[in-house]
Amino acid sequence: MRGLFRKDRKECWVVEVSAEERVARVFLGRVVEPGDEVGGRWVREVGAVEAARWVRWGGAGPVGMSERRWGGMRGRAEEADGERDLEVASGVGARFVCPGEVEWPGALDELGDGRPLGLWVRGRASLRMWALRSVAVVGARACTEYGAHVGASLGAGLAERGWVVVSGGAYGVDGAAHRGALGVGGATVAVLACGVDQAYPRGHAELIGRIAEQGLVVGELPPGAHPTPSRFVLRNRVIAALTRGTVVVEAALRSGSLVTARAAQRLGRHTMGVPGPVTSALSAGVHELLRGGGQVVTDAADVVELVGEMGELAPERRGPELPRDLLDPGARRVLDGLPGSRAAKVAEIARAAATTRDDAIARLYELRALGYVERHGESWKLTRQAVMSVRGGRGGP
Known part of the structure; x- marks a missing residue:
C-alpha cells in the first residue's frame, strides 16, 4: 500500500512494506556489501523478495556481476537469516527502516543504486525528521587539542541552535562533536560502520550508549557485523547523504573525513572546513578542501548561515569597539x-x-x-x- 504525504516541501509516496519485503532486505544486507551499485541495481530491477529468492536457490548471477562475486554472495547467503537478525536487533531496541517508509530519509535516494538496502536504527526519534535539519561534523581521529575543542564547540553550538549533529562515533573530532551536542542536551546521530548492537571503537562503548539513549545510532550493516577499512569509507557516503552539509575540522591529506566531504560535494551538499595552522599536517587536508571549493567556517553560526533557511545569518564580525x-x-x-x-x-x-x-x-x-x-x-x-x-x-x- 502507498500513501501520499508532504516531505521536504514535496509530495512523496510512502510505501507500506510487507513483512516478507522487510525480511528479504535484511537477508540481502548480509549478502550484498554496502554501496554495491551492481547489487543495488539488481534489487531495484527484480525486487528484494525475488532477489533474495534468486540468491538462495542459485542460477546465473545478475547481468554485470562477475562469477567470483556471485559465488561470494551465494556463500554468504548460506549463513544469512533475516528473521534471526530482526530478532537480535529487537533485543537491543533497534529497528530496520526500509526505503520508502515514513521514517526513511528521502535524501538517501540521491545515492542511486548505491543507497542502503535499509538502515538499522537505535533510538526513539524519527530518523527522517532529524535528517531534515542535520549537519555532519567530522575530522581526524588523532586530532590535536585544537581539533577536539573546535569539534566540541561546533557540536554544542549547532545543537543549541536546533540542529542535529551527525558523525561517525570515532575517536577524535567525531567523539568531540557528539559530546558537545550531548553536553547541551542536544540531538546527535552516530552512523556506524558495524552493526548497531556493537560498540566500535570499544573505548566509546559508553558514548555510543548515551547516543542511543539521547539520540540515534544508525548503520546499514546487520547485527554483529564488524567494521573493515572499506566499510568505513562506504559508511561515509551515508553521513554525507543524510545531512545538509559536512564540516571537516582537522584532516590529513589522506583522511577518511575528506571522503565524506567529497561525497557531499558530489551530492550537491555544502562542504565546509575549519582552517588550522599552516604548519600542521592535520590541517593540510582541510586547506586542500578549501582550495577545491569548500567554504571557510569558524563556528556554528557560520555553518548555520550556509545550511540554514533564509535569514539565519551569522553575526557581523567586527573588532572591539573603541x-x-x-x-x-x-x-x-x-x-x-x-x-x-x-x-x-x-x-x-x-x-x-x-x-x-x-x-x-x-x-x-x-x-x-x-x-x-x-x-x-x-x-x-x-x-x-x-x-x-x-x-x-x-x-x-
Whole structure:
C-alpha cells in the first residue's frame, strides 16, 4: 500500500512494506556489501523478495556481476537469516527502516543504486525528521587539542541552535562533536560502520550508549557485523547523504573525513572546513578542501548561515569597539589632526583636519569635554589617556 504525504516541501509516496519485503532486505544486507551499485541495481530491477529468492536457490548471477562475486554472495547467503537478525536487533531496541517508509530519509535516494538496502536504527526519534535539519561534523581521529575543542564547540553550538549533529562515533573530532551536542542536551546521530548492537571503537562503548539513549545510532550493516577499512569509507557516503552539509575540522591529506566531504560535494551538499595552522599536517587536508571549493567556517553560526533557511545569518564580525569610534566623523578628523607627542596651535590642527579654524575650535572644546584633549595657552594637546587611543586608530605601535 502507498500513501501520499508532504516531505521536504514535496509530495512523496510512502510505501507500506510487507513483512516478507522487510525480511528479504535484511537477508540481502548480509549478502550484498554496502554501496554495491551492481547489487543495488539488481534489487531495484527484480525486487528484494525475488532477489533474495534468486540468491538462495542459485542460477546465473545478475547481468554485470562477475562469477567470483556471485559465488561470494551465494556463500554468504548460506549463513544469512533475516528473521534471526530482526530478532537480535529487537533485543537491543533497534529497528530496520526500509526505503520508502515514513521514517526513511528521502535524501538517501540521491545515492542511486548505491543507497542502503535499509538502515538499522537505535533510538526513539524519527530518523527522517532529524535528517531534515542535520549537519555532519567530522575530522581526524588523532586530532590535536585544537581539533577536539573546535569539534566540541561546533557540536554544542549547532545543537543549541536546533540542529542535529551527525558523525561517525570515532575517536577524535567525531567523539568531540557528539559530546558537545550531548553536553547541551542536544540531538546527535552516530552512523556506524558495524552493526548497531556493537560498540566500535570499544573505548566509546559508553558514548555510543548515551547516543542511543539521547539520540540515534544508525548503520546499514546487520547485527554483529564488524567494521573493515572499506566499510568505513562506504559508511561515509551515508553521513554525507543524510545531512545538509559536512564540516571537516582537522584532516590529513589522506583522511577518511575528506571522503565524506567529497561525497557531499558530489551530492550537491555544502562542504565546509575549519582552517588550522599552516604548519600542521592535520590541517593540510582541510586547506586542500578549501582550495577545491569548500567554504571557510569558524563556528556554528557560520555553518548555520550556509545550511540554514533564509535569514539565519551569522553575526557581523567586527573588532572591539573603541570609545573614539563613537565620535562624530568631524570630531575624529580633528582628533587625528593633533600631533601625538606635542601641542599644536589651532591653525595647524585645522589644516591637518582639512576644516576651518572655527570648526576646529568648536571640535576641540567638544573633545576637551570628553577628556581627549587639553588646552595649553593658545595650543592644544592630546591627554595622556588619549594618546594610545589615537595611535591605535592610526594603526601605530
